[in-house]
Amino acid sequence: MKLQVGRNELLSALQAVIGVVERRQTLPVLSNFLLETKDDELIVTGTDLEIELESRARVQNIAPGRITVPARKLFDICRGLPEGAEIQLESTADKATLKSGRSRYSLACLKADEYPAMGQVADGRSLTLKHGQLKAIFERTQFAMAQQDVRYYLNGMLLEITANRVRTVATDGHRLAMSEVTLETGFKEATQIIVPRKAIIELLRVLEAGDEEVTLKIAAGQLQADLDVVRLTTKLIDGRFPDYERVIPESGDKRLQANRELVKRALGRTAILSNEKFRGVRLQLENSKLVLQTHNPEHEEAEEDLEVNYDGGALEIGFNVNYLLDALGALTSEEFVMELKNADSSGLVYALDDPSSKYVVMPMRL
Amino acid sequence: MAIRILPDQLINQIKAGEVVERPSAVVKELVENSLDAGATRVEIEVEQGGLNLIRIRDNGSGIPREELPVALQRHATSKIQNMDDLERVGSLGFRGEALPSILSVSRLTLTSRVADASHGWQVSGAGAYENEEPKPAAHAVGTTVEACDLFYNTPARRKFMKAESTEFRHISQFINRIALCRFDAGFTLKHNQRRTLDLAPADSEPEREARVAQICGDDFVRNAIRIDEQRMGLSLQGWVGLPSFARTQADLQYLYVNGRAVRDKLLGHALRRAFADAMHSTHYPAFVLYLELDPVGVDVNVHPQKTEVRFRESARVHDFLFGAVHQLLRRQRPEPEQHHHAHFAESATNMSVQQPMRYATPSYSSPSYSSSGYSSQNFSARESASSVESLWAASNATTPSLQESAAEYPLGHALAQLHGVYILAQNNTGLILVDAHAAHERVLYEQFKQQLTHGGIPSQALLVPEQISLDEEAADALESRHEELRRYGLELDRAGPASIIVRAVPPLLAGQDIATLLRELSSDEDRRTNTTHLGEVLDAQHRIMADMACKAAIKANRRLTLPEMDGLLRDMERTELSGQCNHGRPTWVQVDMAELDRLFLRGR
Numbered sequence: 027m028k029l030q031v032g033r034n035e036l037l038s039a040l041q042a043v044i045g046v047v048e049r050r051q052t053l054p055v056l057s058n059f060l061l062e063t064k065d066d067e068l069i070v071t072g073t074d075l076e077i078e079l080e081s082r083a084r085v086q087n088i089a090p091g092r093i094t095v096p097a098r099k100l101f102d103i104c105r106g107l108p109e110g111a112e113i114q115l116e117s118t119a120d121k122a123t124l125k126s127g128r129s130r131y132s133l134a135c136l137k138a139d140e141y142p143a144m145g146q147v148a149d150g151r152s153l154t155l156k157h158g159q160l161k162a163i164f165e166r167t168q169f170a171m172a173q174q175d176v177r178y179y180l181n182g183m184l185l186e187i188t189a190n191r192v193r194t195v196a197t198d199g200h201r202l203a204m205s206e207v208t209l210e211t212g213f214k215e216a217t218q219i220i221v222p223r224k225a226i227i228e229l230l231r232v233l234e235a236g237d238e239e240v241t242l243k244i245a246a247g248q249l250q251a252d253l254d255v256v257r258l259t260t261k262l263i264d265g266r267f268p269d270y271e272r273v274i275p276e277s278g279d280k281r282l283q284a285n286r287e288l289v290k291r292a293l294g295r296t297a298i299l300s301n302e303k304f305r306g307v308r309l310q311l312e313n314s315k316l317v318l319q320t321h322n323p324e325h326e327e328a329e330e331d332l333e334v335n336y337d338g339g340a341l342e343i344g345f346n347v348n349y350l351l352d353a354l355g356a357l358t359s360e361e362f363v364m365e366l367k368n369a370d371s372s373g374l375v376y377a378l379d380d381p382s383s384k385y386v387v388m389p390m391r392l
Numbered sequence: 393m394a395i396r397i398l399p400d401q402l403i404n405q406i407k408a409g410e411v412v413e414r415p416s417a418v419v420k421e422l423v424e425n426s427l428d429a430g431a432t433r434v435e436i437e438v439e440q441g442g443l444n445l446i447r448i449r450d451n452g453s454g455i456p457r458e459e460l461p462v463a464l465q466r467h468a469t470s471k472i473q474n475m476d477d478l479e480r481v482g483s484l485g486f487r488g489e490a491l492p493s494i495l496s497v498s499r500l501t502l503t504s505r506v507a508d509a510s511h512g513w514q515v516s517g518a519g520a521y522e523n524e525e526p527k528p529a530a531h532a533v534g535t536t537v538e539a540c541d542l543f544y545n546t547p548a549r550r551k552f553m554k555a556e557s558t559e560f561r562h563i564s565q566f567i568n569r570i571a572l573c574r575f576d577a578g579f580t581l582k583h584n585q586r587r588t589l590d591l592a593p594a595d596s597e598p599e600r601e602a603r604v605a606q607i608c609g610d611d612f613v614r615n616a617i618r619i620d621e622q623r624m625g626l627s628l629q630g631w632v633g634l635p636s637f638a639r640t641q642a643d644l645q646y647l648y649v650n651g652r653a654v655r656d657k658l659l660g661h662a663l664r665r666a667f668a669d670a671m672h673s674t675h676y677p678a679f680v681l682y683l684e685l686d687p688v689g690v691d692v693n694v695h696p697q698k699t700e701v702r703f704r705e706s707a708r709v710h711d712f713l714f715g716a717v718h719q720l721l722r723r724q725r726p727e728p729e730q731h732h733h734a735h736f737a738e739s740a741t742n743m744s745v746q747q748p749m750r751y752a753t754p755s756y757s758s759p760s761y762s763s764s765g766y767s768s769q770n771f772s773a774r775e776s777a778s779s780v781e782s783l784w785a786a787s788n789a790t791t792p793s794l795q796e797s798a799a800e801y802p803l804g805h806a807l808a809q810l811h812g813v814y815i816l817a818q819n820n821t822g823l824i825l826v827d828a829h830a831a832h833e834r835v836l837y838e839q840f841k842q843q844l845t846h847g848g849i850p851s852q853a854l855l856v857p858e859q860i861s862l863d864e865e866a867a868d869a870l871e872s873r874h875e876e877l878r879r880y881g882l883e884l885d886r887a888g889p890a891s892i893i894v895r896a897v898p899p900l901l902a903g904q905d906i907a908t909l910l911r912e913l914s915s916d917e918d919r920r921t922n923t924t925h926l927g928e929v930l931d932a933q934h935r936i937m938a939d940m941a942c943k944a945a946i947k948a949n950r951r952l953t954l955p956e957m958d959g960l961l962r963d964m965e966r967t968e969l970s971g972q973c974n975h976g977r978p979t980w981v982q983v984d985m986a987e988l989d990r991l992f993l994r995g996r
Contacts, residue, residue, distance in 0.1 A: 176905045200852050200902060268856040301843075303940070304850050304899045323843035346852060346899065372855070388853035391883075391896065 027091025029063060031083055033111040033126065036068070037104045039083035040097075042256045043072040045228050046079045047097040058094035060141045061115075061122075071143060072097055077225050078144045080257040092138040093117045100124075103131055144259045150245030153187060153211050157253070160240050161233040163194045163205040164226055166356045166383045170196040170203035171223050179265030183226050185249075188216040195270045201349040202273055203356065205383040220267055221249055225260035232256045274386055275374050278365035280338030282311060283378060286362040289316070290354040292330040296320045297347040299328040306392045307347035311366075312340045320347070343369045344392035350375070353385035401520040404466060404496035405546065411493045414553065415442025415542055416562035418498075421490035422537050423567070426450035427574055428471060428483040431534065432593055436567060437582045441559030443542050443550070451534040454506040457513045457526050463502065464521040466492045484652065491537075495521060497549070498542045504535040519545050564588065568607045572680055573648045575600050604631060604680060608644055612637065612678055617724065619681070621716040626685050626709065628716045633678030635670035635721065636971055636978040644678035650687060655699045659683070662710045666717035668931065669938075670969045672976035683713065722968040726802040726980070803965055803980065806957030812949035815957045822985040828952065828960065829945050830973035835963045837941035837974050841934060844900075849881035849933070851896040860907045861891040866914035880929040882906075900933045938974040 043059065051057040060071040068085045071078060107113070107126050114125045117135060124131040164183070172180035175198065184195040193206035232253055233240070243250040251258045293307065300307055300320035310317040314337065318330040343366060354362065359377035366373050375385040398406075412418055419436060426434045429452030439445040455463055462468050469488030471477075494500055495517050505512030512531025515524065543550040553559060560583050571579050571591050581589040594600045605613040615637035621628045633644065647654055647663075667677045689709075691702040703709045803826070804819025815826040862870070870877070871886045881898030894906055901909075909932055946952070952960075964970040964979065973979055989995055 172903065175903050197855055198903070199854055199856065199858075202855055273855050303840075303843075303937075306850050323846055344850070370853070372853070386855065388855050390853065390899065391851045392848075 027061070027063060027093055027117045027122075028087065028089035028115070029068060029085040030087040030112060030114050031068060031085040033104060033107045033113055034109065035083045035085075036113055037101075039068070039070050039081040039255070040101045040104055042081040042232050043070050043079040044097060044101050045231055046072045046074050046077050046224070048074050049098070055094060055136050055140055055142070057097055058136055058141070059097040059100060060092065060094050060138060060143065062092045062138075063088050063090045071141070073142060073144065074224075075142060076222060076261050077228060078259040079228060080259075082255050087114075091117060093122055094136045094138050094141050095122050095133045099133060144248075147243050147245045147248050147250040147259060150243040150248070150250070151213065151217070152241055152243040153192070153213065154239050154241050155192065155207070155209060156236075157233050157238045157240055158235045159192075159207045159209070160242075161230065161235060163192065163207050164230055164233070166205040167194045167196040167203040168226050168230065169352045169356065170198055170201055170385075171226065172198035173223065175199065179220055179263055179267055182220045182222045182263045184218060184220055184267045184270070186216060186218050187211050187213050187244075189213055195267070197268065197270065197273075200346065200388050201353070202270060202386040203353070203383070204270065204274070204385075207382070217244065218267065219244060219249060220263035220265060222260060222263055225249070225258065229258055232258075273372070274384060275365065275367065275372055278367040278371070278374065280311070280341055280366040281336070282316065282338070282364040282366065283335035283361060284316065284332065284364075286354055286357055286359060286377075289332060289334075289362070290351065292318055292332055293347055293351055293354070296328040296330050297351065299326045300347055304390070304392075305346045305348050306344050306390050307350070308342065308344050308392060310340075310342050311336050311338065313337065338366070341366060341369065343373070344390045345373070345387055346390050349387045353387060356385070357383065400466065401496055404492045404520075411489050412497060412542075414562060415446060415559050416566050418442065418446050418494050418539055418542065419448070419563050420566050420570075421494065422446070422448040422539075423570060424484035425490065425537075426452050426535065427570070427577060429453045429535065431577060433578045435580045435582075436563075438560065438563060439584055441553075441556035441583075442563055443553060443556070443559065445538065445540050446542065447536065447538045449534065449536040451532065454509075454512075454533055454535055455502075455504040456506050457509070460502060460504065460513055460515045460526045461521065461523065464491050464495055464500075464515065464517065468492075492521075494537075494539055495519070497546055498539040498544065500540075501538040502535070503529050503531050503538075505531045505533050507533050569646060569653045571603065572607055572646050573651050573653065573682065575603060608646075608678070608680065612644060616678070616680075617720060619716065619720050621712075621720075623712060623716075624708065625689075626683070626712045628681060628683050628713065630681040631679065632681070632717055632720055634724070634971065635667060635677070635969070635976060637678055638671050638675035638976055639678050640675060642676040644680075645676065646680040648682045649690060649701055650684055650692075651682075652692060652701070653699065654701050656701055658703070658706055658710055659713055662714040663717060665931075666714050666721065669934070669974065670721060670972045670976060675976060679717075681713075681717075683709070685709070724969070724971065726965055726970065801961065801965065803961040806952075806954050806961060809952050809957065812951065815952070815960070817957070817961060819982075821982060822988060823983040824961075824980055825983065826961065826964070826980040827973070827977070828950075828957070829948060830977055831960060831964050831970065831979040833941050833945035833973045834970050834979060835960070835967045836944055837938055838967045838969070840937040840941055844933060844937065845930075849879070849898050849930075851878075851881040851883055852899045852902060853883075853896045854894065858894045858906060859887055859891055860894060860910055862911060862914060864890045866911070867892050869914045870910060877929060880933075882929055884910075898929075898933055900936045904932070904936075941974060 040059070047057060047059070056074060062069045062071070063085065066084060066086070066088065068083045069080060070083070071080045073079070103124060104113070107129065111126045116123050116125075120135050122133045122135050124133065167183060171183055175181055177199065180198060182196075186193040186195065188211070190210060191206050191208045192211060193204065195202065195204045197203070229251060238254060241252040243252070247262050247264065249260050249262055296307055296318045297305065297320065299322055301322045306320065308319040310319065314334060316332040316334045316336065318332070319328065321327040353375045357375075357377045359379055361378035362375060363378050364373055364375050369389060372389065373387045375387065376383060411421065415438065419438070419442065423434055423436065426448060429450065431450035431452035433451045435449040437445070437447040437449075459470075467488040471483040471488075491500075491502070496519060499516070499518040501514060501516040503512055503514040512529045513526040514529035514531075515521070515526045543553070564581065567579055567581050567589060571589075575594040578593045579589060579591045580587065591603055591606065592599075594603045601613060612633055613631070615634045616631035617634065619628060619630055619632050647656070647659060649656070649659075663677065663679065671677060689704045691704075802819065804817045804824055806815050806817045808816045809828070810816055813828065815828050817824040817826065867886060867890055870884065870892055874884055877884065881896070881901075882894065883896035884892050884894045887893040892910070894910070897906055909929065913928055971979060
């Protein structure tokens with residue numbers, strides 16, 4: 027293989043893929059990239075056997091071929107080369123030589139045939155939506171995904187596609203985030219898949235806010251996202267996601283409406299003096315007044331008194347302050363609404379003017 | 393085959409299968425008989441691991457002539473008469489099975505003399521007693537039982553015997569066990585004509601301690617704390633080895649209930665839990681403990697060898713034992729005079745004798761500090777003088793206070809940090825070495841634990857309650873105690889006959905495997921009836937905190953200033969179990985001045 031490529035072009039292709047390559051490996055080939063030339067393109071592939079990322083770079087002077095090179099080393103070398111440098115890459119049997127100006131690097135290659143590529147997702151149903159749309163529904167829910175939970179099906183995000191909307195749901199068992207976007211999907215029956223946590227994080231790295239199109243292709247046990255220059259293929263989590271609709275409370279009779287930024291900042295301040303292990307905050311509501319209280323084992327206390335829109339009668343309820351902060355942080359509206367029932371029931375948070383994202387937070391007995 | 397009553401000898405042999413499984417069991421039965429007869433001197437003589445000969449001689453009350461033949465019969469005993477006696481058994485034996493069982497598998501001679509008889513009498517038999525008349529024999533007051541050729545008539549059993557040394561080890565272990573609770577009696581043990589143990593009766597406290605040291609080793613006594621607790625009609629006495637004296641095998645565990653050595657699951661669990669925080673799970677604590685309670689509250693007639701017992705109020709006994717030992721360990725504060733000594737005397741003396749020259753020729757290679765070199769650094773003489781002065785003033789100010797307070801503070805004052813890992817401190821006794829990370833870890837852990845229980849454990853409601861299937865009895869048990877579990881932050885309801893629903897969990901256990909924890913909590917009968925096991929919900933949270941403490945503690949190569957190190961030393965003195973980190977490693981050691989002097993051959 028032989029090719030010539032601009033440093034910036036190559037770096038952005040490597041950058042899109044490097045995230046999936048784990049630093050510690052038992053299988054040596056997994057710490058390598060697969061480099062492959064096709065027409066006037068270089069295809070860079072990285073995988074951790076669950077997720078495969080593929081990116082493209084435009085190259086010149088091609089002699090076709092397939093090689094694998096140490097991923098992080100190649101990435102670090104490219105990053106260290108000066109902006110706008112030209113790179114020549116050439117491979118022999120077990121070495122790849124990178125030349126740029128007066129720099130020369132020789133990297134050890136592993137057999138390209140042994141690279142575990144997932145390949146194309148065959149005969150799946152596909153769905154096309156805008157970058158910005160997908161990014162928004164991911165961003166608004168991703169923080170609620172569980173991490174290394176024994177309930178493996180929570181370590182990911184539910185993607186639910188019906189005829190006229192796409193919805194994402196994530197929960198760690200204590201709180202739940204849901205967001206949706208309305209569009210004609212062409213799906214006749216509702217489809218639910220659980221996308222692993224890491225795939226969501228990787229997709230968020232490459233998704234942009236713009237109007238370019240993303241194609242999602244769903245086949246048995248696999249999802250492929252095609253984003254023009256990057257393609258991500260991931261195995262899906264095989265499990266049953268909890269029946270989230272049952273968890274979202276019917277409109278509670280106690281309705282609080284307030285300025286989002288105001289409450290978020292007050293919560294952020296009181297959180298400083300909450301118990302750092304439990305993160306409990308007490309909310310006291312009565313007649314247009316919200317009082318936030320925290321205290322910690324060092325007997326330090328915080329209290330914030332806020333003017334809010336509330337007339338639901340006296341109520342005192344405890345929450346993990348992080349969960350409230352996450353929910354308020356994911357919203358973008360000026361005003362938000364929180365519906366409550368009683369001290370033992372969940373709270374529902376959403377934007378005043380936009381109910382497309384909803385957050386359910388379970389209370390904490392303090 | 394027709395059904396018929398078995399002949400006596402066969403019955404005895406079957407019984408012997410339970411009671412006399414190996415030579416040490418014969419020794420056990422006979423020594424217990426001697427002690428029940430009020431002997432103050434028991435001589436045990438065995439040959440070839442006891443297979444050839446076991447002779448037990450005592451100075452007890454003896455057996456009158458007319459009772460000798462009866463003694464060899466099944467279910468014949470002088471120890472109990474009726475049901476009431478069985479209820480409050482005070483003697484070691486009572487079943488009346490030992491002598492006939494031993495007789496049925498050996499050639500047995502029983503010689504005895506009571507105090508008012510002019511001479512002794514002897515009966516003997518091989519396999520069975522043939523109803524011969526007792527023969528006169530010369531004997532001091534007391535009894536001698538001689539069992540030869542053990543298992544001569546049950547070759548199958550004989551084949552199962554281990555090596556001579558193994559069988560003798562069992563015998564010796566038994567003698568150790570009984571000697572540790574019968575201080576009133578003296579014991580001698582001879583194997584193949586060689587005396588291996590000689591213990592005089594120990595009536596005073598120092599004598600008793602000497603016996604413990606002789607059996608368990610001097611190290612044990614040096615690293616053990618006395619315990620003496622009385623509560624609610626229960627009493628616990630003995631020695632508890634410090635957690636840092638952990639053993640890699642359970643070889644120094646002596647537990648007695650009403651003077652009877654037992655190996656009991658319930659009591660074992662209580663002790664394990666008491667040490668749980670302070671010892672690595674692969675290590676075993678060392679202890680010699682005597683638990684006393686009203687004989688009515690304990691049933692010893694559970695096991696033919698009587699190593700298992702049953703308590704009427706098992707939870708209370710468990711709590712008492714756990715509480716007493718747990719409290720004792722937590723009460724310990726650093727006491728340099730007693731524990732945590734570092735010994736390197738032996739190897740050290742050798743080393744310094746062999747290689748004195750190495751230290752005697754320091755290399756003054758290039759003393760290149762010329763006077764010009766000094767003067768070239770142009771800072772004014774006055775400035776340097778004043779800074780030196782202030783340094784002096786500072787050190788003068790600290791020296792007297794150091795002298796005074798060394799007496800108040802067991803761990804003394806920090807001097808320096810060694811390679812970013814150890815704190816060197818001095819106290820009145822000498823040098824203290826502290827593993828800063830391990831010590832800080834324990835201090836944090838104990839703080840975390842206090843904070844956890846301070847003001848109640850919160851519980852985080854679950855979005856989707858978790859349904860856990862268990863068997864019905866386990867579900868019953870958990871349901872009936874949901875109030876207590878609530879206090880530990882766990883809220884659950886019954887969902888069906890064989891399942892429960894967890895509605896809220898303590899925040900620390902979020903993401904943990906609650907189902908497994910609950911199954912473990914209710915896994916067996918013992919755990920279901922015993923409320924203390926619920927504490928394991930708390931223990932599970934403690935384990936998380938131990939992890940957090942380990943991560944939060946200062947790491948190696950963190951530079952510490954003297955005030956910081958002193959602060960840690962003071963914290964250690966206040967903290968429970970500060971002698972061990974959460975994984976059971978020691979946090980500090982004391983090196984005496986005497987020990988240091990020895991290193992340098994001073995004062996010899």
